[in-house]
Each structure stands twice: as structure tokens, then as C-alpha cells.
Amino acid sequence: MASVNPPRGMRDFLPADKARRERVLAVIRERYRAHGFDEIETPVMEEYARLHAGLGGDNEKLAYNVLKRGLDADAIRSGADDPASLTDLGLRYDLTVPLARFYASNRGQLPAVFRSIQIAPVWRAERPQKGRYRQFVQCDIDIIGDASPRAESELAVATLDTLDALGLEGGSIRINDRRILDWMLDRFGFAASERPGVLITIDKLDKIGPGGVAAELRERAATATAVDAFETFLGRPMTLEHRPFGEGQIRAALPDGAPDDVVADLAGIGAAVSAARGDDVPLVFDPFLVRGMGYYTGTIFELAHPSVDYSLGGGGRYDGMIGRFLGQDAPAVGFSIGFERIVDLVRAADDSGVPAVVLVHDRDVPWEELLALKSALISDGSRVRLEQRTKNLKALLDRAGSDGYTSFATVSAGATPDDLELKPLA
Template structure:
């Protein structure tokens, strides 16, 4: 007998779960729009060549691809080792690659600096496990056409404001710059061709510690003198004075040799974000070893942290080179994505503007015309109305209605009109 479960890594949502998710999405959309971003929509599929152009990092390996139409068994067998010969489309694995294509397609109709919202599902052929799904929602804001620190500051301010609106106050943003990382690796003496692998190892610093990182770098046969220099930097003597986010903190965390313009860019972001936060607080933390795995990042990178959880709640970065792959000329771009699937489990929102939700419990003999007339009157008054035929277990019926968000009920008998209805509250 065939399984009736949803495909592995994908989920059904019952009405109460769906309503809760939509309430959270409504808050996110509202905050994003309040900060001047405009929502767009792109197709769920993109061309195979675009999704596998070397700009999606490891996500390209997780893409769900769509077979070309009209292939016969002989053709499929002959090209079994060449996915590009068998597929012409694929499900999007993120919203950034589609946005870059969207901008290249519609640039003439968009403002010079375009602030985009994308809230939509994406698909990855992940190994399903707790908290990791094959279909999940992403909530992205991006700014295209602005190379200044203002763009990053706007994204960070909007994202923090959104978490505040979801009652997740106290969030901070870990921030770094890929140019600082490259400069640091150059100072230590790592060769350019070994740096991608070195960054993969450095990204594990929080998990395996400094000794684990240097040990793995030696196992990778990274340049020995560079590993020694990096190890010495990790274990250098440091004073313990507190330094708030700013130039002094950033320079203390970096080796000599990082360009002044990179430091100034990071400092400028902090100053701008502080001006938008209550009391001028800077909710940023410079992390010189923040890597983020996407290969298309070219500058600032950041991750969203909250004291209630040990994992990040979102992140993003600057990807100035991606749009040029489609347009033929580079366009500055930076984006921030909130991890909706992680956030939604932390948020409990009531809908203050929800319409009255009423269940009309009727006897079997009440004519349909009377029921629909009563329902139409209540709907016209602004209520949400469900019709339910009385059952022997009325308590179970009302408990199910309460779980679905209904707040009141009334019993209906044949011949009843609107004035006869006695609305009773459903306890939550």
C-alpha cells in the first residue's frame, strides 16, 4: 500500500499551524514594507544552466532538476552521467540567484537603487533531519545598486526591527567582510588556490576550537608557515578590556595589513545602525572568523543571533559580482535573509485585528437555506463563520473549532433568525 505521508523533508500544515505561520509572515512583510522595500515574485523554476553556473556554492549540488520533455529511454540511458543533457530546468534552491536574473531581465523598469522583498518557498535535496527540510520558506530583503555602507545598515536595521516586532528583542548581528578574510589569509601566507578549503576549516572554529582548526589545516597540507602564523595569531596574548563595536574593536581583532577602507566600511555600518536603534545602541559584534559558505559573497557578511538560541536566525552579505554574470556589467548588491522556519517556532503571536470567528452548530433538520442566510448575515457583519452539524460529542467538536481559531459558537434550530442567536465564548 502506498504511503500517505508527505514526501520526506516536506510537511503538511494543519489550519492552526498555517494560521500561525501566516501571522508571522504578515508581521515580516509589514516591517519590510515599512522600511521601503517592495515585494516581487519570481518563478519557482529557473534554467538549469543558471542554477548551476558556479555561483550557488554547495546548494547547486542540492538542486532538484527537471527532466526535459520528450526524452526516450535510449536518450536517458546514453546521457545518464550528464545531468545537463537531461534537464533544462530546476527548482530554485534560494531566492538570490532568481533575484539576480530578475534584475537583469527587468532593470529598465526598476529604480536606480532597488529594494526588494522576496518571501517564498525554496527546495533543496537535503538529508532530512530535525530542523532541516527539503522545502522551506525564505524571507529575503535585498538592495541592488548601492555600493555604500548605507545598504548594509538599512538591511540590518530592517531585520532587527522585524525581530523586535516579533517579540524577539535583544538580537545581535555578527559581522565580517570577505575582503578582511582574504587580507588575513594573505598576511598569514596561505596560497590563493588553498584558501577556499582553508575557509571551510576556519568556519568550524566555534565547533572544534583553535587547536582543532590548526590540526585540520595541517591535515589538509595547507602551507605550514601560514598555519603556524595563524596558530600564533589565535593564541596571541590579549587584554580583556571591553571594546564596543567600532574601529578599536575591529583593528584589535585583525592582524596588521587589512585595508583601511574595509575597516572604515564596517565602522560606517555600525554608526548608521546605531542611529536607528533605541538609545543609539550598536547591536553588532565583529567576528573576524565569520565565513558563511556561499561563494558569491564579495564583501560584508553577517549572521543574526538571539540569546534564546545557540544557532543563527538568518544572515546574508554583499554579492557585487553575481548580477554581472547575467547582465554583462557588475551591479552592487547586498541581501539579508531571515530564517523563517527557525523563527516561527520561537514566536507566539495573537492576531489583534482578527475578525470574530463563530461556529454555528445546527440540528440536522435545519434547512440549508436558513443556515446560509444566517451565515451570510454574520459574514456581512465582519465575522468568520463555520457551519457544523451537531454531534453526540459536542465538546470534541468545540475543542476542534477552538484549535482552529474560532472564538464563539451558537446553536441553531429550524426557524431561527439572527436575533435568536446566542453567541457563547469558546474558552482558549
């Protein structure tokens, strides 16, 4: 017999868990919409060629592909060495590639600057482990059509506001720019051909430290003089002087001569976020923030919170992607909240304010009377569940309480709504 468990890396959700997730999603949607973003929906599948166009980085290797219809055994055997010839569709592995296709298809019906919300599941053939699933929900906001740092500022403010609304105050955003990374690697002397591998190693800086990064770069046979220059830079003496986010902090973290236009863009994002938030700028410049997606062309960022040592989301500017579908450039930048990580941090309280009542009845109460009572309470704005009395009433009420019900009443034959004595489930 087939297993009754869900596929590895995928999950069932009991009613209480599902209700909790929907409450968190409702807050996220409400905050995003309050900031002027509009929700769209795209299909769960895209064409194979689009998902494997070199835009998705390592995620392309994790895509679930769908076999073409009508293939016989001979066709499958003949295509064994070329899996792409056997498939024409695949499950989306993120929401950015579908958004780029959506915009290219529907741009005539969209505003010049389009602010998008996408909240939906995606699928990746990950190795299942704690906190890493094969099906998970992404919560994305994107701005298409604005090439200026205003877009990054708007995304940062909306994301931090959403985190606050979820009760996770104190969040911050690590920020960098791919142009800064390219400039630094060029300054140190790394050849263009070796930079993708160098960035993979630099991305491990937080885990293995400067010495570990330098050692791994030498194992990769990266340009020796460039590794030496990079290691010297990482070991330079640093003052403990506090600098608020801005041009001074950014330049202090970089080699001399950083490009003025990129520094100005980053400092401008900080000034705008500070003006909107009215407090110390919750941005941290990190010159070695990499993020693995190959389509990023400018600003990149990650969402952090002091309660955990991992990121709660991230994003960046991907000005080149939409042009691959559209045939002309369209600036774009996005920010994704890691829903599966955030939902575990949010308090479970049900703040919906809707009365939730369990009507416990004996077997002999006529069904028409129970439905009439239930309908009357629902008309008054309550959520109502009917439960036949069991020997273990406490277990029944405990289960109802875990499902979000707040009160109960026992029902006898002939009872009216005025006869009900509601008691709290707490």
C-alpha cells in the same frame, strides 16, 4: 499503494499551523514594506545552466533538476554519464540567483536603487533531519544599485525591526567582510589556491575550537608556516575591556595593519544602525565569520538571538553576481530571515482581532437559514464556520478552538442573528 505521507523532508500543515505561519509572514511583509522594500515574484524553476553557473556554492549539488520533455530510453542511457545533457530546468535552491536574473531582465522598469522583497519556497535535496527540510520558505530583502555601506545599514535596521515586531527583541547581527578574511589569510601566508578549503575549516571554529581548527588545517596539508601564524594569532592574550562596536573593537580583533577602507565601512554601518535604533549597537564583529556562499564579495552577516544557539538568518554583499547575467556590474547586497526557524519561536497568539464564530446547529435546521445567518455575521466582520452538532460537543469545540475560533453559538430552526447567544471557546 503509494504512501499517504508527504515526500521526505516536506510537510503538510494543518489549519492552525498554516494560520500561524501566515500571521508570521504577514508581520514580516508589513515590516519589510514599511522600510521601503517592494515585493516581487519569480518562477519556481530556472534554467539548468543558470542554477549551475558556479554561483550557488554547495547548493548547486542539492538542486532538483527537471528532465527534458520527450526523452526516450536510449537518450537517457546515452546521457547517463552527463546528467546536464538530460535536463534543461531545475527548482530554485535559493532566491538570490532568481533575483539576479529578474533584475537583469527587468532593470529598465526598476528604480536606480531597487529594494526587493521575495518570500517564497525553495527546494534542496538535503538529507532530512530536525530543522532541515527539502522544501522551506525563505524571506529575503535585497538592495541592488547601492555600492555604499548605506545598503548594509538599511538591511540590518529592517531585519532587526522585523525581529522586534515578531516579539523576538534582543536580536543581534554578527558581521564580517570577505575582504577582511582574504587579507588575513594573505597575512598569515596561505596560498590563494588553498583558501577555499581553509575557509571551510575556519568556519568550524565555534564547533571545534582553535586547536581543532589548527589540527584540521594541518590534516589538509595547508601551508605549515601559515597554520602556525594563524594558531599563534588565535592564542594571543586578550583583554576583558568592553569596547562598543566601532573601529576600536574591529581593529582589536584583527592583526595589525587591517585595511582602512574596509574597517571604515564596517564602523560606518555600526554608526548608522546605532543612529536608527537609538540604543547600544546590536552588531558584533566576528573576524572569522565565513558563510559558505561563494558569491559573497564584501560584507557578510548572520542574525542571532539569545534564545537559541543557531543563526536565524544571514546574508551579504554579492556585487559580482548580477554582472554574470547583465554583462555589466551592479552592486547588490541581501539579507535572508530563516522563516522555518523563526516561526517556531514566535508566540502562537492570534492578534488579528477578527471575531471567529462557530455556529453549532441541529440536523433539522434548514440550510437556507444557516447560510443566511452565516452571511449576516460575515457582513458584520466575523469569520464563521458551520458545524452540525455531534454527540461529543466538547471535542468539536476544542478542535474549533485549535483552529483559531474564539466563540460559538447554538442555532435552532427559525433563529435570527439577534437570537444568537455567543459564548467564549476559552
